[in-house]
Amino acid sequence: MTTASPAAExxxxxxxVNNIEVIYDHVILVLKGxxxxxxxxxxxxxxxxxGAGKTTTLKAISNLLKTDRxxxxxxxxxxxxxxxNALSAADMVKRxxxxxxxxxxxxxxxxxxxxxxTGAYTRGDGRGAISADLELVYKYFPRLKERRGSLxxxxxxxxxxxxxxxxxxxxxxxxxxxxxxxxxxxxxxVAEIFSIVTRLNREEKVSFLLAEQNATVALKHAxxxxxxxxxxxxxxxxxxxxxxxxxxxxxxxGFSGGGRVNFRDTKHYRRRKRxxx
Amino acid sequence: xxxxxxxxxxxxxxxxVSGLLxxxxxxxxxxxxxxxxxxxxxxxxxxxxxxxxxxxxxxxLIEGALFGVKLPLLLAAAVTLVIMVVYGMAVxxxxxxxxxxxxxxxxxxATIGLNFFTEGFAQMLWGAQVKRLDLGIPEKxxxxxxxxxxxxxxxxxxVAAAIAGVLVLGLTLFFSKTTTGRALRAVxxxxxxxxxxxxxxQHIWAVVWAVxxxxxxxxxxxxxxxxxxxxxxxxxxxxxxxxxxxxGFDSIVGVIVAGLIVGASEKFAEVFVGxxxxxxIENWFPYVLATVVLLIKPQGLFGEKIIERx
Numbered sequence: 001m002t003t004a005s006p007a008a009e010x011x012x013x014x015x016x017v018n019n020i021e022v023i024y025d026h027v028i029l030v031l032k033g034x035x036x037x038x039x040x041x042x043x044x045x046x047x048x049x050x051g052a053g054k055t056t057t058l059k060a061i062s063n064l065l066k067t068d069r070x071x072x073x074x075x076x077x078x079x080x081x082x083x084x085n086a087l088s089a090a091d092m093v094k095r096x097x098x099x100x101x102x103x104x105x106x107x108x109x110x111x112x113x114x115x116x117x118t119g120a121y122t123r124g125d126g127r128g129a130i131s132a133d134l135e136l137v138y139k140y141f142p143r144l145k146e147r148r149g150s151l152x153x154x155x156x157x158x159x160x161x162x163x164x165x166x167x168x169x170x171x172x173x174x175x176x177x178x179x180x181x182x183x184x185x186x187x188x189x190v191a192e193i194f195s196i197v198t199r200l201n202r203e204e205k206v207s208f209l210l211a212e213q214n215a216t217v218a219l220k221h222a223x224x225x226x227x228x229x230x231x232x233x234x235x236x237x238x239x240x241x242x243x244x245x246x247x248x249x250x251x252x253x254g255f256s257g258g259g260r261v262n263f264r265d266t267k268h269y270r271r272r273k274r275x276x277x
Numbered sequence: 278x279x280x281x282x283x284x285x286x287x288x289x290x291x292x293x294v295s296g297l298l299x300x301x302x303x304x305x306x307x308x309x310x311x312x313x314x315x316x317x318x319x320x321x322x323x324x325x326x327x328x329x330x331x332x333x334x335x336x337x338l339i340e341g342a343l344f345g346v347k348l349p350l351l352l353a354a355a356v357t358l359v360i361m362v363v364y365g366m367a368v369x370x371x372x373x374x375x376x377x378x379x380x381x382x383x384x385x386x387a388t389i390g391l392n393f394f395t396e397g398f399a400q401m402l403w404g405a406q407v408k409r410l411d412l413g414i415p416e417k418x419x420x421x422x423x424x425x426x427x428x429x430x431x432x433x434x435x436v437a438a439a440i441a442g443v444l445v446l447g448l449t450l451f452f453s454k455t456t457t458g459r460a461l462r463a464v465x466x467x468x469x470x471x472x473x474x475x476x477x478x479q480h481i482w483a484v485v486w487a488v489x490x491x492x493x494x495x496x497x498x499x500x501x502x503x504x505x506x507x508x509x510x511x512x513x514x515x516x517x518x519x520x521x522x523x524x525g526f527d528s529i530v531g532v533i534v535a536g537l538i539v540g541a542s543e544k545f546a547e548v549f550v551g552x553x554x555x556x557x558i559e560n561w562f563p564y565v566l567a568t569v570v571l572l573i574k575p576q577g578l579f580g581e582k583i584i585e586r587x
Contacts, residue, residue, distance in 0.1 A: 067378060067469050093475025105470035107463045109581055118463045121456065122475035167474055 012081065013037035014207055015061065015097070015175055020075030022056050022231075024068065030056050032231040033075070038175065038209050043201050045218040045239065046211040047252055048228035054211035055102055057228070058177045061209070062099035063089045080174070094122045096174035102183060102211075104160040106167070108153025112144055115152045115163050119170030130170070136204075137166040140196055158189040165193070169200070176200075178210040182217060190214065194221045215252035219243045227252070291428050292548050293541050298434035300540020301441045302499060307517040307524070307532045308445070309492040315465045315527040316485040318381060319373065322388040325514025326395035327490060331361050332497030332506045336410045337403040350412065357494055365490030366483045373486075374479060396511050407507040412498060437499045444495055445533055448488075452529065457484060465527065519567035525580025534579065539563045 015038040022031040031053050038044045046054050059065045060072050063084070077084050079097055087095075098119075107115050116137055120130045138145040141162040147155050152163055161181055168176050178197070182190040198221050200206045212218035219225055225242045227235040235247065242248050309324040335357045341347035348356065372387055416433045423429050452458040464471040464481045472478060500510055524535030547559035570577065 062473065064469065064473055067472065069378060088477065089472045090475045090477040093473075098475070099473050101470060101473050105467050105473070107466040107470065109466050110459070110462055114459055114462075117456075118459055118471070118476065119474045121460055171475060 013078075014040040014042075014080060015209070016078045017057070017061060018076045018078070020057075020060055020077060021073050022053075022060050022065065022070055023073050024070045026071075030070070030231050031060070034228065034231070034233055035075075036209075036226050036233065036236070038207055040174075041201070041205060041207055042224060043197070043208045043210070043222045045215075045222035045225040046209060046228060047213075047215045047218060047225055047242075047248075048211075049213065051230075052228040053231040054228055055179055056231075058099055058179050058209065058211055061092075062097060062177055063087055063092050064099060064101075090122060093171050093173070096172070097177070098168040098171050098173040098175075099177040100164045100168045100179060100181070102179040104157070104164045106152035106155075106160045106163050108151065110152055111149050112152055112155065112159075112163055113148040116144070116166050116170050119167035122171060133170055133172065137169050140169075140200065141166050158185055158193070161185065161189075161193055162196075165196070169204075169206070173206060175207045175209065178208055180211055180213065182212060182214045190217055197221060215248065216243075287427050289545075289549075291430070292544050294428065294430060295434060296541035296544030297537050298430070298438045298540070299544070300537040301438040301533070302434075302496075302503070302536075303513075303516055303520050303539055304533045304536025305441045305444070305492065305496040305499065306513045307520040307536060308448070308529065309489045309496065310514075310517055310521055311524075311526060311529060311532045312448070312492065313485055313489050314521075315529075316461050317373075317465070317468075317482055319384045319388065320381075320526070321391075321489065322385065322514065323368075323392035323395050324489065324493065324517070325511040326392045326399070327361070327365075327493035328497045328500065328513055329506075329508065329511040330364070330395050330399040330497075331357055331490070331494040332410065332501035332510055333399045333403040333408070334360055335494070335498060336408045336501065336506045339410070340408070342403060354494070354498070358491060361490030361494045362487040365486035365488075369479075369482050369486040373482065377478075392511070392514075396508070400508070405508065407505050410498070410501040410506050412502045414502070433503070437503070440495065440499065444492070445529065449529055457481070461485065516563070519563035521577070522567040523563075523570045523577060525577025527581050528577065528579035531577055531579025535577070539566065542566060 017034060017036045019033045019035050020031055021029065021033060023029050034053065034057055036044070036046070036057075046057060048054050056065070056070065059068065059070065061077055061079075065071065072085055079092070079095060082095075084092060084095075107118065110118070113134070116134060117130070120133065123130060143159055144162055144166055147159060152160060155163065165176070165178070165181070181193050181197070185193070194217055197208055197210070201208060210218060210222065219239045219242055222239045225236065225239050226233050227242070227248065235242070235245070237245070306324070306328060309327065310321060313319055313321045313324070335353055337343070338348045338353035338356055339350060368391060372391055373384065376384055376387055414433045414436045416431060418429045419432050419435065452462060460471065460476045461481055461484070463474075463476060464478060468478055496513070497510065500513060504510065520532060520535045520539050523538060524531030524533070543559045543562045546562045547556070551558045
């Protein structure tokens with residue numbers, strides 16, 4: 001349960017986060033030593049409740065923290081073996097790491113197709129390659145093709161999530177950080193989006209780090225998982241094991257021993273610091 | 278006397294058309310505001326001062342303020358263009374970038390400071406006396422048109438309107454067809470999302486401020502030739518306000534249409550309604566119009582719809 005994933009040991013991780021600490025506004029300590037690693041071709045889930053630090057972790061990796069006045073004050077992040085703390089968000093995208101932000105954040109006044117094209121901003125490989133990738137995105141998300149001319153502000157939530165993922169794909173990334181893709185979507189749509197994530201992972205060799213509150217779905221599609229609580233990793237392991245873990249079952253999957261449980265008897269998390277450095 | 282005016286439809290047309298033409302000149306000033314507001318949500322109060330700065334620089338270069346060499350108009354315009362682009366980008370780099378993520382009122386106050394600095398700086402550099410700017414466009418009625426239809430329109434105003442039209446067309450194409458233009462609209466929609474797809478905000482903002490500098494130059498040339506290059510050029514900003522409110526702060530098309538509306542309606546009101554009030558309503562009529570628009574359609578006639586999904 002405490003060992004790193006076998007895949008991560010076998011090869012150097014594509015992305016590794018080593019004991020980072022994040023402080024907002026110079027005073028608010030949000031992450032207190034988070035370490036994780038994403039192997040090439042992996043799908044890793046980052047689980048945790050509201051405010052556990054999932055989004056902060058992702059933004060620390062994609063270097064989007066500065067706009068929220070957050071700072072990585074300790075620890076290192078390595079992407080493709082290169083220390084990436086000091087790079088800009090645009091540099092990360094150029095190197096192949098894109099974040100799909102929580103709440104989708106499509107450009108509401110741009111059409112779906114224009115949204116997708118903004119994703120290719122950092123690319124210098126010419127119009128032909130970009131329009132080929134546009135067709136690729138439409139292949140995975142046929143619905144977007146139907147709505148290519150609509151303003152992104154007016155399409156449905158599920159379509160917006162597809163548009164946001166498609167936009168990220170247009171950068172030809174190695175890694176997509178997917179923040180809360182299930183937010184506000186019907187279960188059927190959540191299933192559809194996760195199955196596309198799995199296909200993208202297999203067919204396009206994109207690695208995913210997904211932050212999710214919906215642990216059931218996330219663990220079903222991920223191969224490894226980390227559980228965050230109050231800015232710390234409290235538990236990690238292969239997705240299958242995590243899904244069987246009694247604590248995870250009780251706190252995230254909504255299973256209990258059966259029958260009514262007295263509040264006094266509910267377990268509190270056995271907090272455990274985990275320092276990888 | 279009043280009845281006589283009413284009886285002459287040609288005169289009415291003349292009033293409205295010359296109003297439309299000067300309206301385009303208002304649009305030109307308002308365009309600089311709209312551009313920066315659209316891309317960064319900043320209301321750049323200093324745009325009027327930019328116009329003054331551009332016009333003063335141009336006229337001073339023509340008069341030989343630089344090493345005593347009198348530059349020809351086109352060369353002087355080119356040098357001024359470079360100066361305005363550099364100035365715009367410097368403002369972005371030195372004033373606005375350090376204030377990134379501050380609240381909008383702080384940015385607004387910064388641009389007010391910038392306004393007074395630019396006014397003072399321009400006059401310190403080039404002097405404060407009124408100067409004449411001759412663009413070589415004749416300021417006289419278009420004879421052919423007058424003979425054919427009896428309508429008197431100034432050649433200068435027609436040329437100015439044409440130049441403004443070309444500029445607007447160019448900007449519209451830039452926004453809708455180019456990668457940078459699309460990125461600019463993306464930034465104006467949601468700047469964090471734009472960063473997340475790898476659009477560097479700083480580059481985009483530098484482009485926007487440079488373009489605002491170019492627009493200021495065009496406005497400064499045309500207005501400077503019309504009114505003389507003087508301090509009051511920076512007050513054009515105040516004339517741009519009702520145009521922005523009526524058209525919508527973030528719409529290029531809106532700014533053009535609103536400029537036409539303001540230009541035509543203020544002239545029309547002055548000539549045909551003014552006499553009943555003892556005249557001089559031209560100066561405040563646009564503001565009344567703007568207030569009415571605010572009450573009915575707060576985002577302006579063409580302002581971006583506030584997209585709300587329920």
